[in-house]
Amino acid sequence: MNAFKRAIAALQPQIGIWQALATPYTAEICAGAGFDWMVIDAEHGPNDLPLVMAQLQAVDGGATEAVVRLPVADTVLVKQYLDIGARSLLIPMIDTAEGAAEMVRATRYPPFGIRGVGAAIGRASRWDRTADYLHRAQEDICLLLQVESQAALENLEAIAETDGVDGVFIGPSDLAADLGHLGNPAHPDVQAAIETAIARISACGKPSGILIADERLARHYLELGASFVAVGTDVSILARGTEALAAKFKSDEQAKPSSGAEPKPSVY
Numbered sequence: 001m002n003a004f005k006r007a008i009a010a011l012q013p014q015i016g017i018w019q020a021l022a023t024p025y026t027a028e029i030c031a032g033a034g035f036d037w038m039v040i041d042a043e044h045g046p047n048d049l050p051l052v053m054a055q056l057q058a059v060d061g062g063a064t065e066a067v068v069r070l071p072v073a074d075t076v077l078v079k080q081y082l083d084i085g086a087r088s089l090l091i092p093m094i095d096t097a098e099g100a101a102e103m104v105r106a107t108r109y110p111p112f113g114i115r116g117v118g119a120a121i122g123r124a125s126r127w128d129r130t131a132d133y134l135h136r137a138q139e140d141i142c143l144l145l146q147v148e149s150q151a152a153l154e155n156l157e158a159i160a161e162t163d164g165v166d167g168v169f170i171g172p173s174d175l176a177a178d179l180g181h182l183g184n185p186a187h188p189d190v191q192a193a194i195e196t197a198i199a200r201i202s203a204c205g206k207p208s209g210i211l212i213a214d215e216r217l218a219r220h221y222l223e224l225g226a227s228f229v230a231v232g233t234d235v236s237i238l239a240r241g242t243e244a245l246a247a248k249f250k251s252d253e254q255a256k257p258s259s260g261a262e263p264k265p266s267v268y
């Protein structure tokens with residue numbers, strides 16, 4: 001059973017962590033930290049199918065749901081990631097209801113969709129050891145789509161209301177860029193768009209999600225009704241944590257990061 005899928009369907013808050021270090025070792029460490037879900041990022045993390053599978057194996061059986069973010073909205077990749085055993089998917093850059101419907105079809109076997117039937121040799125069915133996988137798979141597949149552009153905001157209800165979409169994730173960094181505020185998701189225009197999007201998705205009866213490493217904003221979005229909120233990334237925790245530790249023992253000049261820039265608070 002996919003407890004994460006059921007929790008967000010009931011609009012129960014689910015707290016997550018973003019994984020972009022792309023190692024089974026760090027995935028396993030984070031999976032024991034107490035989060036409800038974790039993203040294994042194959043869009044911006046240096047991941048590929050074998051490495052994502054190794055991370056899925058490392059966290060298998062734990063209480064943290066692994067949500068695999070695909071590199072792109074591609075029906076062939078959906079098939080491949082489902083076949084290696086990913087059951088909760090996050091698909092970036094969905095701008096239209098047609099794109100949403102295509103992703104739904106990609107997760108479903110005929111006659112309801114176009115997912116190729118190869119599970120008998122795939123980890124998804126545990127190599128045909130899972131009874132009736134072909135007819136039961138859909139119950140636990142959780143499809144989360146990312147809206148992160150002006151176009152997506154214009155089509156937000158149509159995307160959210162698409163049958164088979166289990167949740168809508170707002171991508172603040174890309175949304176900021178498309179709204180003309182590259183690198184500044186904290187801009188008032190972007191924040192207003194995020195707040196409105198959370199309300200609009202909720203009005204469609206669907207759970208909304210986001211990634212935000214700023215505690216105040218994370219709590220604010222949860223209060224607004226966001227359900228699946230990732231509150232940090234493994235990369236930023238490691239980078240900022242090691243910088244802070246070095247700074248405790250090194251002189252001001254020696255402690256600056258190699259770039260020479262002042263360490264900045266990580267928002268995303």
Ligand SMILES: O=C(O)C(=O)C[C@H](O)[C@@H](O)CO
Pocket residue numbers: 044146148170171172173174175211268
């Ligand atoms: O647009 C966004 O923000 C996201 O989709 C999340 C980021 O991609 C994440 O990788 C942190 O930058």
